[in-house]
Amino acid sequence: MTAIAVPARPERPSNAKRNLGIAAVAVAFGTALLTIDMDGIEELPYAIGRLFYRIFLERPPDWTYLGTAGEFMLESIWIAWVGTIIGATISLPIGFFGAKNVSSGLVSNIVRQVLNAIRAFPELILVIVVFIPIAGLGAVAGALAVGLHSVGTLGKLTAEVVESIDAGPVEAARAAGGRPLQIQRWGVLPQVLPEVVAFWLYRFEINIRAAAILGVVGAGGIGFLLQETLNYRRYDKASVVILVVIVGTIAVDIVSGWVRRRIIEGAGARRTTADELEQPELIEGASEQIARP
Amino acid sequence: MSATAAASPARPPRPRRSVTVPIGILAFIAITWAALSAEIGIGLDVLEILSDLGNGARIWAEFLEPNWAFLPQTARPMLETVQMAIVASVLGCSLALPVSFLASRVTSPNVVSFVANRGILSVVRAIPDLLYALVFVAAVGIGALAGVLALLLFSIGVTAKLLSETVDGVDAGPIESARASGGGRLQIVRWSVLPQVLPNYVAYSLYVFELNVRASTVIGLVGAGGIGRLLNTERVYFRYENVSVIVIELFLFVFLIELGSIWLRRRLV
Numbered sequence: 001m002t003a004i005a006v007p008a009r010p011e012r013p014s015n016a017k018r019n020l021g022i023a024a025v026a027v028a029f030g031t032a033l034l035t036i037d038m039d040g041i042e043e044l045p046y047a048i049g050r051l052f053y054r055i056f057l058e059r060p061p062d063w064t065y066l067g068t069a070g071e072f073m074l075e076s077i078w079i080a081w082v083g084t085i086i087g088a089t090i091s092l093p094i095g096f097f098g099a100k101n102v103s104s105g106l107v108s109n110i111v112r113q114v115l116n117a118i119r120a121f122p123e124l125i126l127v128i129v130v131f132i133p134i135a136g137l138g139a140v141a142g143a144l145a146v147g148l149h150s151v152g153t154l155g156k157l158t159a160e161v162v163e164s165i166d167a168g169p170v171e172a173a174r175a176a177g178g179r180p181l182q183i184q185r186w187g188v189l190p191q192v193l194p195e196v197v198a199f200w201l202y203r204f205e206i207n208i209r210a211a212a213i214l215g216v217v218g219a220g221g222i223g224f225l226l227q228e229t230l231n232y233r234r235y236d237k238a239s240v241v242i243l244v245v246i247v248g249t250i251a252v253d254i255v256s257g258w259v260r261r262r263i264i265e266g267a268g269a270r271r272t273t274a275d276e277l278e279q280p281e282l283i284e285g286a287s288e289q290i291a292r293p
Numbered sequence: 294m295s296a297t298a299a300a301s302p303a304r305p306p307r308p309r310r311s312v313t314v315p316i317g318i319l320a321f322i323a324i325t326w327a328a329l330s331a332e333i334g335i336g337l338d339v340l341e342i343l344s345d346l347g348n349g350a351r352i353w354a355e356f357l358e359p360n361w362a363f364l365p366q367t368a369r370p371m372l373e374t375v376q377m378a379i380v381a382s383v384l385g386c387s388l389a390l391p392v393s394f395l396a397s398r399v400t401s402p403n404v405v406s407f408v409a410n411r412g413i414l415s416v417v418r419a420i421p422d423l424l425y426a427l428v429f430v431a432a433v434g435i436g437a438l439a440g441v442l443a444l445l446l447f448s449i450g451v452t453a454k455l456l457s458e459t460v461d462g463v464d465a466g467p468i469e470s471a472r473a474s475g476g477g478r479l480q481i482v483r484w485s486v487l488p489q490v491l492p493n494y495v496a497y498s499l500y501v502f503e504l505n506v507r508a509s510t511v512i513g514l515v516g517a518g519g520i521g522r523l524l525n526t527e528r529v530y531f532r533y534e535n536v537s538v539i540v541i542e543l544f545l546f547v548f549l550i551e552l553g554s555i556w557l558r559r560r561l562v
Contacts, residue, residue: 013421036376038438051432078327078334085325118309120547121540124423124511127526129356129540134349135342139335143343213423216515220335226424230431242420242428262313288417 010088035174054235061243062236069237069244075139077252079214080207082143086151087207088200094151095158096194102162118152123210127219139140139220146207146214157199158192165191185186194263201260208252212245224246300463352533359541361533366525367539371546374519377440378509384441385448390494392453397460399468400482411457417450422508426517437518444508448501455497456490463489495561498555506550510543 040047097103098111101192120127127145135141165188172186215223229238328334394400396410425443433439467485476484481553513521520539 025383028379032376032379036373036380036441040433040438040476044433044438051428075335081324081328082335082337082343095349116548116551117544119302120551122507122511122546124514125319125524125540125543127409128347128524130353133352134345136345140337140342143335209419209421213421223424226427230427234512238431242424245424246416246419247313250415253419256517 003137013091013139022075026140054233055239055242059236060076061239063235063240065237065240066244069222069241072215072241073212073244073248076211076215076223077208077248079139079146079211079221080252082147083126083207083211085289086144086147086201087154087203090151091158092146092196094155096188098159098161099162101165101167102184102188110158112156113286115152115155115159118148119156121149123149123214124217128217132219134216137218140277142211142214142221143227148212150203150207154196154199154203156178158196161195161199162188163191186203197226198260198264201256205253205256208249305361352393354478355533356487356537356540359537360532361538363535363538364542367520367542370513370518370520370523371542373520374435374509374546375384375506376504377437377444377519378502379510381441381444381448385445385505386452386494386498386501388445389449389452389456392449393456393460394482394486396453396457399460399463399465399487402478402479414450414454414457417446418454423449423512423515426513430516435516435518435522440509440519442511442515444505447508448505451504452494452497454502456494456519459490460486490554492561496558497562499558503551503554507547510547528556 037057093110094115098108098115100108102108103111123142123145127141128140130148131144135144169191170183170187173183178186211221213221213223215221215225216227218224222241226238226241226245229235229241301396329337354377373480392410392414393405396414398407401407412480425446426439429439429442433442463486467489471481471485490538509519509521511521513519513523514525516522520543524536524539525537
């Protein structure tokens with residue numbers, strides 16, 4: 001008989017923002033889909049099937065081409081390696097200048113904006129506009145472009161890691177009479193180095209993919225080969241090139257991923273702790289969520 | 294005297310020097326030497342580049358005088374770039390949703406489907422967007438369709454990888470409670486897993502859109518539609534004053550989209 005006092009039902013949270021977001025995406029998508037000029041969509045399944053047939057079935061892959069394809073893939077790997085080293089070397093000091101706690105607020109803001117500007121240019125644009133005019137066609141122009149773009153991403157990440165350090169060692173170095181450079185060397189660098197080196201390796205993995213495409217504008221690497229074989233309809237060779245790109249990229253990813261885990265966690269450590277670091281793509285865009293201790 | 298001296302603890306043994314570090318450094322030096330040398334690698338010569346800076350300066354001077362009269366001609370290709378990015382991002386992220394549930398240990402119906410999906414995803418992701426564009430231009434011809442298809446595959450690869458790993462890490466509690474109350478596999482995914490990963494899914498989608506915006510500006514270089522195609526024509530005819538206009542436009546475009554995307558993501562997280 002004693003009625004239990006039922007608390008008032010909580011109010012339903014508003015869905016207005018969510019619905020607005022969904023509506024905005026739907027409108028943008030609808031407009032784009034209705035206005036975009038997609039010639040040939042009605043023949044799409046046929047066209048894809050035809051290409052698949054030509055590449056994989058019409059003639060068996062020309063395995064004698066494996067050597068040439070391997071050489072060009074190796075050139076892509078060299079480009080990525082050199083580009084990553086250029087990016088790492090330049091971005092390390094720049095990252096310190098871009099961190100509020102090391103440099104001043106004004107300097108770090110300027111450095112961050114410059115880095116943002118660099119990152120807005122894809123490697124392909126950098127190579128066309130900046131580096132082919134200097135170095136001419138070839139792998140050197142490609143490596144320089146990959147390097148400059150890497151400075152943009154690595155500098156930003158380094159700055160974020162430096163900002164998130166523990167202040168204790170810095171104070172200790174200062175208390176022990178360290179000069180500014182010594183404070184950075186002994187108070188900051190050891191704290192950030194493992195994470196920063198892991199970023200370098202990530203960048204290397206991303207750069208492999210960038211270096212694989214630079215060839216289409218003549219900046220070295222395997223992209224050139226794929227363009228040539230497809231343009232001349234040598235599908236038996238194109239299939240070998242595609243295979244080499246896939247195998248080469250995955251092999252580099254595996255080796256680099258193993259080294260990275262060793263650096264971050266030491267030998268024999270569990271791999272679960274570096275969960276965020278397992279998402280290389282997010283490093284570029286959403287690093288502000290990741291680069292926290 | 295000696296009685297008052299505090300017993301100092303024995304000095305801890307010095308940690309054993311690791312052999313992997315010197316080996317790693319040696320390997321690094323050897324690979325770098327090979328990469329830089331002209332015989333094996335790419336033949337990078339810093340002095341030569343410095344002496345060639347003059348050549349670059351002459352061409353760059355032409356970039357500094359953009360031909361603004363060219364601007365109206367870029368409007369249509371620029372619009373096509375945006376259209377490709379939007380269509381591919383929305384389609385790609387939608388298709389990636391079921392794929393990521395199939396490619397996660399938690400929600401995949403069986404081991405075979407899990408391993409197969411993960412394997413396919415890593416192959417899809419190993420090919421860069423521009424190579425997809427090359428292949429699709431060969432399949433369906435020059436135009437926006439090839440671009441949309443290339444970006445689509447690329448978006449599925451990235452979103453599904455990120456999301457399937459997030460699904461791997463969801464809290465098991467809601468799954469158990471859904472199962473205990475008699476939920477089927479699909480119902481578990483819908484009511485226990487999806488609500489947990491939805492914020493990440495939105496963040497990944499925004500990120501993929503950003504990637505697509507960048508990629509859509511360049512895939513035209515191989516004939517896949519958008520502003521890249523115009524850029525390539527102007528480039529091969531050495532009309533640097535027009536290339537300059539396109540590059541400035543691209544820069545502003547990518548920069549603004551990224552600012553907007555970062556702002557949105559901050560508000561969501």
